[in-house]
Amino acid sequence: MPVDVGLTGSYESHLAQGDRELPHGFQALVKAKQVVQLAAEHGIPGDGVTEVVAAASAGDTPESDAFLDAFADRLARGVAAVSVIIDPGLVVLGGDVAKAGGPKLAERVQAATARIAPNVTEVAMGTVEGSPVVRGALLHALERARDEVFSSTV
Numbered sequence: 001m002p003v004d005v006g007l008t009g010s011y012e013s014h015l016a017q018g019d020r021e022l023p024h025g026f027q028a029l030v031k032a033k034q035v036v037q038l039a040a041e042h043g044i045p046g047d048g049v050t051e052v053v054a055a056a057s058a059g060d061t062p063e064s065d066a067f068l069d070a071f072a073d074r075l076a077r078g079v080a081a082v083s084v085i086i087d088p089g090l091v092v093l094g095g096d097v098a099k100a101g102g103p104k105l106a107e108r109v110q111a112a113t114a115r116i117a118p119n120v121t122e123v124a125m126g127t128v129e130g131s132p133v134v135r136g137a138l139l140h141a142l143e144r145a146r147d148e149v150f151s152s153t154v
Helices: 011-016 025-030 032-041 049-058 062-086 096-116 132-151
Strands: 004-008 090-094 122-125
Touching: 025 032, 025 062, 032 049, 032 062, 049 062, 049 096, 062 090, 062 096, 090 096, 090 132, 096 122
Parallel strands: 004 090, 090 122
Antiparallel strands: none
């Protein structure tokens, strides 16, 4: 049975936590520094990943389109890896970077995923404001706490 999986775009938080640079794998493709560098290679100026993704999404130039395609190809590798293991059926892009990319980015990620994943995975934009992962965790914890408190009194 397919399940919903959320991927957040909190690239800056990785840098703030001081994790080391990985010269390989998915992180080597999607960390903030690499995405900003990819944008610069396509003529999209900016210092932060959210800034360059928003600029490209707002742009209507061949360079903007080429950057969004290249970034979507990178994100699709992660989506395809998840879909091979758990067949989610739906992957929701959330967070500031995904919001900055908007539907243009989501459509490209879905198309890129379809080219490389063995199963069909829909890619959609999340609609939860703020931090969807934290919010989901809090709602889940609250539900469990309620169940435990109220089930023990009956």
